[in-house]
Amino acid sequence: MTQTAADSPAPARRQRAQLKERTLRTDQWWRYPLVTFIIFTAFLVYATWAIFDNDFFVAPYHAPFASPCLAEAVCPEEAQLFGWAPFGDWYTWPPGLLILGLPAGFRFTCYYYRKAYYRAFWLSPPACAVNEPHSKYTGESRFPLILQNIHRYFFYAAIVVGLILAYDAVKALIEKPAGIGTWVLIGNAILINLYTLSCHSCRHITAGRLNHFSKHPIRYRAWGFVSKLNAKHQELALISMFSVMGADLYVRLVAKGVISFPFA
Amino acid sequence: MSYKAKFRVWRGEGGEGKLEDFTVEVNEGEVVLDIIHRLQATQAPDLAVRWNCKAGKCGSCSMEINGKPRLGCMTRMSTFAEDETITVTPMRTFPVIKDLVTDVSFNYQKAREIPSFTPPAGVQPGEYRMQQIDVERSQEFRKCIECFMCNNVCHVIRDHEENKPAFAGPRFLMRIAELDMHPYDVVDRKDSAQEDHGLGYCNITKCCTEVCPEHIKITDNALIPMKERVVDRKYDPLVWLGDKIFKRSRSTKG
Structure with a gap:
């Protein structure tokens, strides 16, 4: 039987072990937050550059960070989504500014990314069983972090963005099936959509919110599929982050003429 | 040797x-x-x-x-x-x-604060009928051996003693998820998970999952699904509207 404080002869003295060390871990626990910090910072630096870079389109390739292009003044007609450009001549800023908030919001509120940046950027905690440096903690129980609960709305938006990237890839396939850029965009579109479908909110919406799976066999099968993807959510989040960065850079380098061989 | x-x-x-x-x-x-x-x-x-x-x-x-x-x-x-x-x-x-x-009595105190399994009125023990797929999610959580290492490693209380009254810890938030997912449990646990047991304190850094000796996916299969259920209840206006339009009861689950 477990002894409890009630059995104690000196409850007033009862407290945690007074260990002075922040952690007694002897492994390289700092590697995960450090590597995460470096990768995410590199992604942010690249994304910031890409937003303000204007070489985002070279027919038939459309850089993912600027797709869809919704501004009449800054988007070539071919780059517009079905010729749709709701932002008129008055809008002359980079087109990425109009849409990047959606995929960025999806990743920022993603359960995997939350884990990663809470650990790497906010050190809350930096690693398991390593003390965090903050004197107070309320987590996601109040403003502003309670806003993380809007993740599912970014998921709905990410579905649309994923479909648009797939459309860009199919368009490139039709116009230039042998182009390396076409297959770069196809690979990226597949990874982005897999990452989107593996989302925890997607898992919840398909059937996770139900308690009687047996009454909803189709939703249950969809939940099973999403659950399998969900088990790889972290991997898909990272791979798709690299793929979108790589595909975006590739298109821009082709647009700039840096990559100019025949099947580019 | x-x-x-x-x-x-x-x-x-x-x-x-x-x-x-x-x-x-x-x-x-x-x-x-x-x-x-x-x-x-x-x-x-x-x-x-x-x-x-x-x-x-x-x-x-x-x-x-x-x-x-x-x-x-x-x-x-x-x-x-x-x-x-x-x-x-x-x-x-x-x-x-x-x-x-x-002295792990903190955990026993938290366990006592969670209302136990409550079947619908009029259904007697022995009359429950459910299929395996309806309960297998919860069965993963039943593997818990209550070593309390998840509650021990969770920084919410490990680094902040002052959070202990407000936070039940991963072991008991998982227990709430287990009951909330149960097809025969009628107690509405979503509001209380957030308000009384501190689900919002969890920032899903997954240390509970890392240390679990039974390899229960505490974060992915219990805490995050429970957070999503709380979002349904408290933070998603579309779900609220759907409940109103289709006259869905907020305490019963599909």
């Missing part, structure tokens, strides 16, 4: 104490708990350690080995280098009774 290992073990009562050094024999196939027992038998007869099954199923011998929450009986000595000093301390989040034995 036997060798002499260097151990540093926390000794003391009621939080006060120090790490004491020992050199102790280790034989092939032994686990850390075996070495602690050898220390008791040879050098420190008053060394306190809680243990029972020695098979990783009772959850008694939770301790921190080289700073990581582990079961003493499931941590093989062969995972350490022979010249490595192995530090063994009690779980940090709970008060120390003596040496490696902690």
